[in-house]
Amino acid sequence: MLTAYTSDEIRTAERVLIERLPEGTLMGRAATGLAIACARALPRVYGSRVVLLAGGGDNGGDTLYAGALLARRGARVHAVLAGSRAHEGGLAALRRAGGRILDLRGAPEPGPAVTDLVGAADLLLDGLVGIGGTGALREPYATLAGLASGAPGVVVAVDVPSGVDASTGEVAGDAVRVHLTVTFGAAKTGLLIDPGASHVGTLHTVDIGIGPHLPEPGVAALGAADVTGLLPRPGAKSDKYRRGVVGVVAGSDRFTGAAVLAVGGAVRAGAGLVRFASAAEPVRQVRARWPEAVTKIVTPEEGVRETGRVQAWVVGPGMGTGDEAFALARSVLDSDVPVLVDADGLTLCARDRSLLRRAAPTLITPHAGELGRLLGVSVAEVEARRLRHARRAADELGVTVLLKGSTTLVAQAGMPVRVNTTGTPWLATGGTGDVLAGIAGAYLAAGLSCYDAASCAAYMHGLAARVAAGGPEGGEAPIAALDVALGLPEAIRRLTAPARG
Ligand SMILES: NC(=O)C1=CN([C@@H]2O[C@H](COP(=O)(O)OP(=O)(O)OC[C@H]3O[C@@H](n4cnc5c(N)ncnc54)[C@H](OP(=O)(O)O)[C@@H]3O)[C@@H](O)[C@H]2O)[C@@H](O)CC1
Numbered sequence: 335m336l337t338a339y340t341s342d343e344i345r346t347a348e349r350v351l352i353e354r355l356p357e358g359t360l361m362g363r364a365a366t367g368l369a370i371a372c373a374r375a376l377p378r379v380y381g382s383r384v385v386l387l388a389g390g391g392d393n394g395g396d397t398l399y400a401g402a403l404l405a406r407r408g409a410r411v412h413a414v415l416a417g418s419r420a421h422e423g424g425l426a427a428l429r430r431a432g433g434r435i436l437d438l439r440g441a442p443e444p445g446p447a448v449t450d451l452v453g454a455a456d457l458l459l460d461g462l463v464g465i466g467g468t469g470a471l472r473e474p475y476a477t478l479a480g481l482a483s484g485a486p487g488v489v490v491a492v493d494v495p496s497g498v499d500a501s502t503g504e505v506a507g508d509a510v511r512v513h514l515t516v517t518f519g520a521a522k523t524g525l526l527i528d529p530g531a532s533h534v535g536t537l538h539t540v541d542i543g544i545g546p547h548l549p550e551p552g553v554a555a556l557g558a559a560d561v562t563g564l565l566p567r568p569g570a571k572s573d574k575y576r577r578g579v580v581g582v583v584a585g586s587d588r589f590t591g592a593a594v595l596a597v598g599g600a601v602r603a604g605a606g607l608v609r610f611a612s613a614a615e616p617v618r619q620v621r622a623r624w625p626e627a628v629t630k631i632v633t634p635e636e637g638v639r640e641t642g643r644v645q646a647w648v649v650g651p652g653m654g655t656g657d658e659a660f661a662l663a664r665s666v667l668d669s670d671v672p673v674l675v676d677a678d679g680l681t682l683c684a685r686d687r688s689l690l691r692r693a694a695p696t697l698i699t700p701h702a703g704e705l706g707r708l709l710g711v712s713v714a715e716v717e718a719r720r721l722r723h724a725r726r727a728a729d730e731l732g733v734t735v736l737l738k739g740s741t742t743l744v745a746q747a748g749m750p751v752r753v754n755t756t757g758t759p760w761l762a763t764g765g766t767g768d769v770l771a772g773i774a775g776a777y778l779a780a781g782l783s784c785y786d787a788a789s790c791a792a793y794m795h796g797l798a799a800r801v802a803a804g805g806p807e808g809g810e811a812p813i814a815a816l817d818v819a820l821g822l823p824e825a826i827r828r829l830t831a832p833a834r835g
């Protein structure tokens with residue numbers, strides 16, 4: 335499991351060690367780890383052109399010390415000093431190692447000399463600001479961030495890509511986009527959450543010894559072993575009921591595709607049985623595509639009360655948002671089993687949030703627009719502050735929240751927010767959310783908590799999409815939502831196969 339921390343949590347942990355260790359020890363560890371990672375990112379160090387963008391704080395200090403180490407290995411190192419001051423120890427070390435200095439202090443903008451240096455660099459280090467950065471980058475940092483993002487060489491962020499809020503992933507103005515982020519001590523929360531996460535490239539953590547002093551994490555990402563341990567698997571005594579019966583209420587006479595996809599997600603994720611309840615046309619479509627499902631035509635008046643016993647419900651995809659859909663959704667939410675609410679179901683809940691007040695656990699799976707409607711804020715506001723809004727929704731609505739997006743978040747009051755790391759841009763296509771709802775529903779019915787079901791479903795959904803998009807000889811191709819459902823068995827096989835070798 336990858337755990338991540340806010341800037342304050344990192345600083346508190348660092349303080350314990352700073353008091354115990356000789357001055358400069360932590361920065362020495364950070365700079366050494368940074369220089370090693372940079373050397374690995376280059377075909378060879380000797381003769382390489384290295385440019386350091388150094389701010390006035392300790393982030394600039396790390397960068398200058400690492401530059402000195404690279405210069406001692408034969409790199410041609412130029413430091414661009416961009417802050418109103420420069421880290422004295424780092425600057426002296428770089429000078430002693432033969433590095434050159436371009437001092438921008440007092441200059442309103444970087445100028446052509448910097449543009450030329452950046453354009454010719456094999457390796458560019460972004461050491462403008464780290465965990466001490468606040469708000470939008472000021473000049474000349476903002477212009478330098480733009481230059482760095484477009485640099486032709488390998489761009490490495492020191493601790494945090496400058497302009498990304500290390501604690502939240504928020505990006506208030508310009509921010510550097512890098513190939514590699516070398517972060518110190520532990521991952522920062524903002525490196526895992528968009529929009530910041532999309533600036534990070536590959537994330538590499540340098541151990542500087544603060545691990546034992548870190549608190550419980552506020553954010554975590556499940557790894558393959560965690561998901562393997564959580565995934566429901568049938569045992570010798572399992573039958574279809576013990577594996578979990580999931581009920582799906584989806585589709586309408588106008589929209590049938592979402593129903594087929596949600597049922598497909600549940601079937602392929604390993605539900606013991608899928609009961610599908612809806613209007614006549616989606617029932618016909620589901621029967622044609624998934625003969626494994628037990629189907630029933632229901633009316634809004636009777637609801638799902640006579641549908642047969644289920645261990646969890648999925649309600650919402652393609653069901654419409656009118657009064658009849660509302661009545662049907664209410665009958666599902668009146669039940670005493672866990673319910674996953676998705677898509678149109680969320681629009682209905684935004685109309686009457688009391689639908690979500692129930693004794694049994696509830697999982698909602700909104701995208702930013704749906705969450706915005708539930709919270710009464712704009713989609714842009716949710717996108718800009720995803721962590722805050724996912725947490726707020728979990729607290730205010732008393733439910734587990736799976737916020738979809740390029741990095742999916744799972745929030746539940748009192749628990750670390752889980753970030754999914756398996757997503758792929760190929761998933762950004764219609765209907766994949768319906769498949770996700772089906773997968774999570776199957777896991778809920780198997781007995782996983784809303785929190786684990788949502789996290790595992792997001793993980794397997796991303797992995798299945800990668801399986802579906804990837805070819806045996808490498809390369810990737812566009813996928814349709816049904817391909818994600820069909821990719822699930824192979825994804826589960828790959829995850830649960832004993833390690834080779
Ligand atoms: N603590 C430790 O033991 C260890 C810490 N380590 C390293 O220290 C880093 C933290 O160093 P830090 O605290 O000096 O802050 P840092 O990130 O350099 O930023 C401060 C500078 O940024 C500036 N600035 C801020 N916002 C800005 C903006 N929007 N736009 C423009 N400028 C802005 C601010 O300017 P000012 O406000 O003073 O004008 C100030 O000059 C950490 O990330 C890691 O790399 C490692 O060595 C391991 C051990």
Ligand SMILES: [K+]
Nearest residue numbers: 460463494496
């Ligand atoms: K930085």
